[in-house]
Amino acid sequence: MALLSLDNLAMYYALESEWVKAVDGISLSLDRGETVGIVGESGCGKTSLILSILRLLPENARFVGGRIVFDGMDLLKLPEQQMRRLRWRRISMIFQNAMNALNPVFRVGDQVAEALMAHEELSKREAETKVSSLFELVGLPGSRMNNYPHEFSGGMKQRAIIAMSLVCNPDLIIADEPTTALDVVVQDQVLRQIKEMQQERDFAMIVVSHDMSVIAETCEKVAVMYSGRVIEQGNSVSLFHDPRHPYTMGLLSSFPTLRGEKKRLSSIEGSPPDLSSLPEGCLFQPRCPYAKTICEKRPAMMDLGGQHFSECHFADDPQLRKTKLWGR
């Protein structure tokens, strides 16, 4: 049984006169110890999706359909009290901006210990010992526990956040753009740290990023989000080597690489639809160079075998793969 499965999940924000369909029918599953990457551009609903899992949404958010099943429990039916106990103990997070995720007026160590003591009957002393050894594990001197966040550098804060996410030994860690704010060398170190921790502790992970390279290097499975939906998903090797959705193909040909041959890049013209007035047909159709009349209809998720799915009418059409869609 999957550790986490989202089943046709839909979460909208209620504005005064309209719905913003931030998550609009997403299905996704994740096994123990597995890492899935969610990739998408700003405004595609990826942050809303992960906050839905933890039920940490603003008050105007409404779940309008679907289920979130975690370890057999339907999270949307769980009373708030139990949901709160589940947070961090079972599902923890690594935040995008470590600077802002740490409260500036408390010691870093205390903030890590706080998460532990909220869920386990421990004395302050015991908690501190545990935090200290965790600090050493992520490569921070244990004595640094007593420092305040402003005394940490960016990379150190991100390490502290990693330590914090591990403190209750969760089954699942959600990492929201874990390295976006960091320089490339530190990013590399942090990503490696996360990977090492995962090998040691064997937790499952959801990594959210706009950076295809980060996803490619860290995740076994990838889901590509566009306008509140997952439009393609599969294991990362097949998705990166054989994308079956014009959007994914476009994304992959839109950024340069440091290694390998130099190719002319192409961009995806236009912009994603407004989440409060989505088009009737395929969401990507207005920007798609391959669009045909059939695309006026919303495509169904097509199973391409080998756990590879794509929401394109032509996903199994060999012609799509042969056509050079992007780049003049």
Added chain:
Amino acid sequence: MAASKLVSFLRTYKQNDMAVLGLVILGFSCALAVLAPVISPYDPFEQTNKLFSPPNLEHPFGTDNLGRDVLSRVVWGTRVSLLFGFGVAGISLALGIVLGAIPGYFGGLVDDLFSRFFEIYLMIPTLVLIILIISIFGTNLFFIMIIVGVTLWPSNARITRAQVLALKSRAFVQASVGSGASHLRVIFTHILPNGIYPVIVNSTLQMGNAILTEASLSFLGLGDVNQVSWGQILYVAQFHVKTAWWMAVFSGFAIMMLVLCFNLVGDGINFVMNPRLRRRTGDAGS
């Protein structure tokens, strides 16, 4: 373009009913001030032998120690208060923008001097200073207006400075500088239009403060005796609270309403211009 901006401003402003209430009171007060000679039933200076008569049909707000009609005095007092409020806020706004924009934009020594000055200003109890000056130099209304205006400008200057400082490093301002625009052009077309609204809000609040200050000074016996002002009425009233409560109650209420409307309007402008104050909601879930 300007018209459409005004329309959209008013549309958001309308959502805040308290702010609308403030605007209504303000309109009413302005009308009273303009129409005072027509509306007020008696001459505010006219002394009669009906001393201390409690509110009745003839004198809805009663009469004072010299037999003057309190209602008429309150109506006329609106003029002085409004004039004082606008005058003080105007002086403070003009000084504040100029003296705040210069240190903010040019920085360096001028800015250091301004910061030092402001720190010192904060430690000076302004009311005591105003009292000292006015008690020595006399209580002419316009003089008081200038003195109060001159003591209030630093807060406008501080806000202007902070705004200018924040805006001048913004990329769109840098872009304008980089394209060769002059300092004045940058300040007047990019910085001030984008940064002025907190200063406007503060000025609105200062109008209320100015009116309260005038009332306080009058209450302490430092008002202009040649003017009919609410503070003057209260000054006299304090000696007769036990016998003639109406003298104190109505004029004080008038002050409160006028100050209230400025505060509500200030909040209203802030509500429109500062989207962060509006409802926290998630939208396009980035």
Added chain:
Amino acid sequence: MQPRQGSNPLIDVRKLKKYFPVRVTGLQRFSLRREGQRFVKAVDDVSFQISRGEIFALAGESGCGKTTTGKLLSLLETPSSGSIIYEGEDLANMKGRRMKHCRRRIQMIFQDPYESLDPRFTVMRTLLEPLLVHNIGTHSERNELVSSILEKVGLRPPRDFLMRYPHELSGGQRQRIAVARAMILNPTFIVADEPVSMLDVSVRAGILNLMLQFREELGITYLFITHDLAVARYMSNKIVIMYLGRMVEMGSTDEVLAQPIHFYTKLLMSAVPTPDPSAGRVRIKGISEVADPVNIPSGCSFHPRCQGRQEICAQLIPEMVDVGKGHLVACHKA
């Protein structure tokens, strides 16, 4: 894309320095113990030449001084010392009319398109401003120019965009407006500071290709500032790698990125992830983080993080040494 290395470069930067005094803030201001004034050496002894029609990349991590260098070259900051020779004139400490004249020729594209357009200005007004500042053309000529530049940056038809405000445009569209604003004065040199790093991945290529197109068609020269080596590789023909205000390696982009010599360049390159799940990459274990720019290490500022450090590295600042084909490295081991 071989750089046409002319005998007289468009821009010749010599021993450029920019030190910012460290401002004491908050309560430290009240300290009785006044230490000597300290400086952040944002740009320290930087020299390079940019030829006409070249795209010259400045790369490095945050705080390496690349943005400050860009500001110095676009006249938004004045250098502490050194000179920037542009068409035979020194831009450092330039003033008045001559400065205004140079500003017309040198334009800038900023990182954040949400920041670089005045939120109260329509597209029309944003694009008219530089023309008005320099008193170019008649009313109708100016309108003509605005429309044609919108056309050139791919915002078609222009009339659909003229009356829009920045908040009514997407990130990519805004950045196109920013490019248009830089191009409308017909400049020779453009400083582009991370022009795509704030944009969504899918629209980045559009901006990059637009800039390449202007180079090909109009011979625009660019200083291209980026933290992303892959983007630098795509765009530039020459590259400088900076670290803590100093240049560590310079040369043709292909050469430097194919055969990096400085340990810092190697470290940077090894840290860049690959968008290919099956490609393993060799990672150099990085040591700690960039040092505090106020307390730059002695000698080679990179030495505490360097795998190949020797005794001399802590004592002597290495000079840029030519290792052949215009490839320069500041390393004692080079």
Added chain:
Amino acid sequence: MGEYVIRRILEMIPVVLIVIVFNFTIVHLAPGDPAVILAGERATAEYVEATRKRYGLDRPIHEQLILYLMSLMRGDFGDSLAYHRPVLELIVEKIPATLLLVLTSQLVSMVLGTLIGALSAKKYGSRTDRLISFTSVILYSMPVFWFGLILILVFGITLRWFPIWGITSPEMQLSGWGQVVDILWHLFLPVVTLSAAYLTPIFVRLSRSSVMEVMKEDFIMAARAKGLTENVVFFKHALRNALLPTVTQAGLLLGFVLSGALMTETVFGWPGLGRFMYESIFRRDYPTLMGLFIITSVCVAVASLITDIVYALLDPRVVYK
């Protein structure tokens, strides 16, 4: 820390100097003879001449300033025209009463205001929030002395629950705890006046807006994600951070607070600096008014120092060096 305090005390010197120079300038700019201003309009010719000698008003202007500074340094603020006693002595006598009023009101207002404002922010947009906001803006709009008069009218004159004048009831001849209770009883209405119509609304607004700001921070989301209860999130993480701007503002408001206290004292006959100032205005007692200006400035400066220290205790990011 100690060094920092010394530094801050040294910082006050320019403030005091500026205030003194200000006084000096005013006296010399004023219409009429400075000696008459300092000696009082009804003073005899001999007394005016004696005053002229005393302050050296017949000497060149820069010597006068130095003389004035010197005499102030000796603690000689001149003699009160009304009491014929040294001004400094009179002022020092009045400080404790004002301090009692200001500190009590400030404490009550900060605690109440912060909690009410936080509640308002927590229930943002609700009926409670609107009620709190509206009430506080109304209270804030009242002239503080008028509110005092109304309280006197209602609770003092009509209901006779509280005394309306002074700090004690001398006719009751109380001592010990009885006296303390008597003072508190007299203190009640002035404190209510100063808090309700002046200070509390300010703190409500400050606290409301800063709590609202803090609640949007990422670390609040992080605290919730950690599975902390909403109370811990709010009281531990949000309120502590929201206090910081409140304390800063409280420091900036000190001059303003003093003004309110002076007005309140006037209405209630509270025998502090405010009442004293009122009497001095009435009697055109300029040496006293000038002395009051200097002393109140020093008081505000000291209070701002204390505020800064409190701030530093709350915010670890502040470093003393």
